[in-house]
Amino acid sequence: MENLTTALLIGIIGFLGPMDFAVGSNLLNRPIIMGPLVGLVLGDLTQGIIIGASLELIFMGAVSVGAYLPPDVIVGGVLGTAFAISLGKGVGAAITIAMPIAMLSLAIGNLMSIIFPMIAHAGDRAAKEGKAGGITVSMWSIGLLECLRRGVLCFLGYYLGSAQIEKVLNVIPDKIITGLEVSANLLPAIGFAILLQMILNKSILPYFFLGFLLSAYFEIPVLGVALFGLILIFITMKFDNKGINNNQTVAATGSGVDDDDDF
Structure with a gap:
């Protein structure tokens, strides 16, 4: 029973x-x-x-x-x-x-x-x-x-x-x-490798190795590396948003010269 x-x-x-x-x-x-x-x-x-x-x-x-x-x-x-x-x-x-x-x-x-x-x-x-x-x-x-x-x-x-x-x-x-x-103990590494194969590209490759170096050589815990990465994301997004806003402002107001100057 x-x-x-x-x-x-x-x-x-x-x-x-x-x-x-x-x-x-x-x-x-x-x-x-x-x-x-x-x-x-x-x-x-x-x-x-x-x-x-x-x-x-x-x-x-x-x-x-x-x-x-x-x-x-x-x-x-x-x-x-x-x-x-x-x-x-x-x-x-x-x-x-x-x-x-x-x-x-x-x-x-x-x-x-x-x-x-x-x-x-x-x-x-x-x-x-x-x-x-x-x-x-x-x-x-x-x-x-x-x-x-x-x-x-x-x-x-x-x-x-x-x-x-x-x-x-x-x-x-x-x-x-x-x-x-x-x-x-080896299979998790294979799992991460499969995931990285799908998402890894040249733009995020430096961040991947940065996280590895922080963990391997500076012995920062995984949580610390994750928080460090989170801060980098906010910094990167802030600068990207500034660039987008500047481009939108230029597009809205023109290039700063009169249209007659193009002729």
């Missing part, structure tokens, strides 16, 4: 994850939030924070861009953290569990997405008829189905899969688990 109650609470956490998109993208769906919640349910908040933060670094680049669908961070993060804590394993086990589960959940989500166009078409018909309520119902129906899918997968995965997962982890040699824990 206790296991059923715990599985229900884990399922509720999975259900709440996609609600992030309904309440303003407050990062509720990220492992760094889901992990501590799972830790609270399982009575080990500390491990929930540690594992959740580690999975967050690994899944940092798992963001939907264009047509790319990333692994299901919610189900993978929740079940990875839950199994690792309940089985007394560490970050390495959580990584081993989380990624395959995330990919499996993504595949199930792709199958379920077949019915979403039908719901969307119902919303289109409501829009043509001027029925705002029908549009709202279609939007929330898709969202709640996504919540339900994650909740059911997290519930069933934890309720039915703990024994099987334990058997799998016992078969895996300790050296592999230890290797995964070591690699977990």
Whole structure:
């Protein structure tokens, strides 16, 4: 009975994850939030924070861009953290569990997405008829189905899969688990590199190396570097705004000479 109650609470956490998109993208769906919640349910908040933060670094680049669908961070993060804590394993086990589960959940989500166009078409018909309520119902129906899918997968995965997962982890040699824990320390660097590849350009490259030098050679904490960068942003924006205002003034008043001088 206790296991059923715990599985229900884990399922509720999975259900709440996609609600992030309904309440303003407050990062509720990220492992760094889901992990501590799972830790609270399982009575080990500390491990929930540690594992959740580690999975967050690994899944940092798992963001939907264009047509790319990333692994299901919610189900993978929740079940990875839950199994690792309940089985007394560490970050390495959580990584081993989380990624395959995330990919499996993504595949199930792709199958379920077949019915979403039908719901969307119902919303289109409501829009043509001027029925705002029908549009709202279609939007929330898709969202709640996504919540339900994650909740059911997290519930069933934890309720039915703990024994099987334990058997799998016992078969895996300790050296592999230890290797995964070591690699977990390298994966954040890869995640940051992927993000930098998307945003890095010549204009911000000096600031990137400035932050690295401040941290590496002056041993300024990350928060201090972030505040220093914030000040630089305000200074840069102030000068840019002055340049824009000056250009607008010149454009409005002319170049300062009579038009006749151009002829």
